[in-house]
Amino acid sequence: MRLLWALLAVFAVLFSLVTANQLQSGRAIRDVETLVGFGARVSGSTNLEVAAKFLQSEYQKVGLKTEIELFSFERLRDFGSSVTAGSQKLAADTLYSSQISDIEGLAVRVPNFGSKEDYQNLSVKARVVLVKRGGIPFLEKARAAQAAGAIAVVIVNSVPGRLSANLLGDFAIPVVAVSGADGTPLLEQVAKNAVRLRVIADVRRTSITGRNVVARGSDAAPKLILGAHFDSVPGSPGANDNASGTAAILEMARRLPASLRAQIWFVSFDAEEDGLLGSSAFVQNLPTATLDGLKAMLNFDMVAVNNKISVGGSSSLTKLIRGIQPNIGEFQDFAGSDHASFLAESVPAVFFWRGFEPNYHLPSDSKVDAVLLEETISLGLETVQKLLGQ
Numbered sequence: 001m002r003l004l005w006a007l008l009a010v011f012a013v014l015f016s017l018v019t020a021n022q023l024q025s026g027r028a029i030r031d032v033e034t035l036v037g038f039g040a041r042v043s044g045s046t047n048l049e050v051a052a053k054f055l056q057s058e059y060q061k062v063g064l065k066t067e068i069e070l071f072s073f074e075r076l077r078d079f080g081s082s083v084t085a086g087s088q089k090l091a092a093d094t095l096y097s098s099q100i101s102d103i104e105g106l107a108v109r110v111p112n113f114g115s116k117e118d119y120q121n122l123s124v125k126a127r128v129v130l131v132k133r134g135g136i137p138f139l140e141k142a143r144a145a146q147a148a149g150a151i152a153v154v155i156v157n158s159v160p161g162r163l164s165a166n167l168l169g170d171f172a173i174p175v176v177a178v179s180g181a182d183g184t185p186l187l188e189q190v191a192k193n194a195v196r197l198r199v200i201a202d203v204r205r206t207s208i209t210g211r212n213v214v215a216r217g218s219d220a221a222p223k224l225i226l227g228a229h230f231d232s233v234p235g236s237p238g239a240n241d242n243a244s245g246t247a248a249i250l251e252m253a254r255r256l257p258a259s260l261r262a263q264i265w266f267v268s269f270d271a272e273e274d275g276l277l278g279s280s281a282f283v284q285n286l287p288t289a290t291l292d293g294l295k296a297m298l299n300f301d302m303v304a305v306n307n308k309i310s311v312g313g314s315s316s317l318t319k320l321i322r323g324i325q326p327n328i329g330e331f332q333d334f335a336g337s338d339h340a341s342f343l344a345e346s347v348p349a350v351f352f353w354r355g356f357e358p359n360y361h362l363p364s365d366s367k368v369d370a371v372l373l374e375e376t377i378s379l380g381l382e383t384v385q386k387l388l389g390q
């Protein structure tokens with residue numbers, strides 16, 4: 001009889017644990033749904049502001065002190081850049097730092113990838129240069145064309161889709177890009193016939209206010225930062241990228257014991273999709289002493305759809321996580337998310353990621369997998385506990 005009671009008691013405990021976990025997982029999934037429900041959370045948009053307020057109030061419910069950290073940056077707004085050949089008008093994307101212009105001239109196709117050497121036996125004075133993407137940086141490509149006397153540069157993307165990029169240097173001539181699908185036939189046409197091209201680079205720089213949601217476990221300097229970006233690209237509700245990571249760190253804040261939570265800041269970064277701008281603004285604003293006192297930054301991005309979870313970043317951290325999950329995947333040198341802003345300041349950082357998936361940056365990124373989200377949360381919690389020595 002005693003044994004039976006003991007067994008019943010064990011079952012009762014197990015059952016209540018399962019139920020508690022299911023309830024908790026449901027909470028994180030509901031957070032993802034709420035964020036998705038706001039629509040695309042593009043930095044600078046009303047949807048993003050609404051999402052920031054939602055996150056702020058959720059962290060306040062956990063008892064954390066919160067703050068919305070503002071920062072500003074510039075974004076290019078395109079008012080209809082194009083490349084026109086005769087009656088054929090192609091949509092174009094003006095590269096950041098290009099000259100704004102409306103100009104026309106005979107087109108010349110530049111061989112190879114348009115480096116300085118490729119202009120040696122080619123006259124492009126007062127011509128529009130047509131060149132393939134790849135081989136060398138955009139900056140070098142545009143500089144070689146400008147130095148050779150070209151009046152405009154049209155870069156043809158190496159894949160069928162469009163291309164938006166930053167030249168990382170100022171130019172006196174327009175530099176635009178067309179999709180591979182539009183540009184490849186144009187390259188052939190220009191190689192065979194004399195083609196006049198009209199290039200319209202019509203962009204304005206607009207100032208955007210970014211918003212990081214910072215939730216502090218206590219007034220003490222943090223030992224750990226848990227981060228995830230909550231902005232998304234235009235047109236995508238960003239369920240996996242990255243309501244998943246945003247909900248994961250929020251749920252970790254709820255489940256961690258107060259003693260550990262007090263050593264952590266939970267940061268939802270804005271403007272990751274504009275080039276890790278939220279995390280770099282955050283890092284720039286942190287006092288050096290706070291940066292130096294950090295044991296680690298854990299970044300969660302795209303963590304609830306697709307493959308098993310992988311980690312990349314500081315080897316001390318990936319090793320520690322392998323101690324928790326021996327067969328975990330590992331990737332090297334991927335700077336495509338907010339951990340990179342911390343690594344740049346020599347803070348040990350690690351990126352939890354499930355890799356690119358078919359809905360990446362598309363309107364169809366609208367759902368996540370509850371089991372995978374829960375797995376990520378559990379691994380994150382175990383990592384925190386190991387790092388803080390409990």
Ligand SMILES: [Zn+2]
Pocket residue numbers: 229241242272301302337
């Ligand atoms: Zn992302």
